[in-house]
Amino acid sequence: MKTHGGVTADCTALEIGEYIDRKNKQIFKPILESRRPTYGESKLATILGFVCPQISTARAGTFAVPERQEGRKGIITKRKVGIKKDDLSVTILETVRGEGGLQNLFEADIIVAGGRPAGEHDGLKLVKELVEALREQGVNAEWASSRPTVDAGYAEYARQIGQTGKTVRPKVYVSIAISGAIQHIAGMKESETIVSINHNAKAAIFSHADFGMVGAYEDLLPELIERVRQGFTFGVKVTK
Numbered sequence: 001m002k003t004h005g006g007v008t009a010d011c012t013a014l015e016i017g018e019y020i021d022r023k024n025k026q027i028f029k030p031i032l033e034s035r036r037p038t039y040g041e042s043k044l045a046t047i048l049g050f051v052c053p054q055i056s057t058a059r060a061g062t063f064a065v066p067e068r069q070e071g072r073k074g075i076i077t078k079r080k081v082g083i084k085k086d087d088l089s090v091t092i093l094e095t096v097r098g099e100g101g102l103q104n105l106f107e108a109d110i111i112v113a114g115g116r117p118a119g120e121h122d123g124l125k126l127v128k129e130l131v132e133a134l135r136e137q138g139v140n141a142e143w144a145s146s147r148p149t150v151d152a153g154y155a156e157y158a159r160q161i162g163q164t165g166k167t168v169r170p171k172v173y174v175s176i177a178i179s180g181a182i183q184h185i186a187g188m189k190e191s192e193t194i195v196s197i198n199h200n201a202k203a204a205i206f207s208h209a210d211f212g213m214v215g216a217y218e219d220l221l222p223e224l225i226e227r228v229r230q231g232f233t234f235g236v237k238v239t240k
């Protein structure tokens with residue numbers, strides 16, 4: 001069945017609004033506003049569809065998964081799709097899921113993300129050590145990074161958090177030497193608790209952080225790692 005409606009894929013925000021077409025003196029209300037990065041992720045586009053129904057798909061991790069409600073019912077309409085094998089010009093031989101997607105970043109309770117200096121100074125060694133210490137305590141922890149760290153080759157793209165990377169919402173997001181540029185914030189602002197380490201007390205990241213530590217991460221992380229080894233898990237409950 002053709003709906004003649006549009007599809008907007010990979011959206012990072014959805015809203016219901018109205019559109020005033022001044023030229024044709026027409027108001028479309030309500031209208032679905034589907035927002036998504038475009039032009040190599042350098043701009044944010046709002047896509048409007050004037051024919052209903054409108055369909056949008058969301059970028060993984062962008063929206064919180066609501067609590068499952070048993071007993072909810074929807075209207076299921078079964079339609080016969082008349083596609084024959086000969087209608088398809090492409091055949092899927094096999095689906096192979098690689099590690100590259102790093103799905104654990106969407107499930108991790110704690111994400112420790114390293115910024116440019118943490119890559120340049122020690123290749124994210126201390127960031128990874130903190131994650132390892134948390135895992136030893138039974139926490140589902142994962143490491144991630146900002147874009148410059150990926151661009152410089154210290155982390156693979158699958159670990160990039162932000163507007164052009166992944167959007168995550170862990171229980172605790174620990175940012176290590178990350179400035180807090182809006183493009184990075186876009187990917188982690190929904191985290192339940194944000195802990196930030198930065199040696200500049202005026203760094204933008206501190207306006208988003210619930211807890212902040214001002215100082216060089218090289219000085220602060222070894223002590224933090226030691227505390228984790230003694231049982232500190234940022235308040236995340238572990239079932240060992």
Ligand SMILES: Cc1cc2nc3c(=O)[nH]c(=O)nc-3n(C[C@H](O)[C@H](O)[C@H](O)COP(=O)(O)OP(=O)(O)OC[C@H]3O[C@@H](n4cnc5c(N)ncnc54)[C@H](O)[C@@H]3O)c2cc1C
Nearest residue numbers: 115116146147162163164165177178179181184199216217
């Ligand atoms: C279209 C577009 C899309 C983008 N998409 C993304 C994206 O998806 N994700 C992303 O992260 N960025 C993205 N960016 C880049 C973004 O604008 C920032 O440049 C980037 O986030 C900065 O990364 P950073 O904080 O690691 O590095 P920097 O900006 O270099 O900041 C490093 C921070 O570390 C602090 N610091 C330095 N040394 C130490 C130390 N020894 N101890 C403690 N703190 C220290 C500094 O005070 C500073 O605040 C995008 C940019 C554009 C234009």
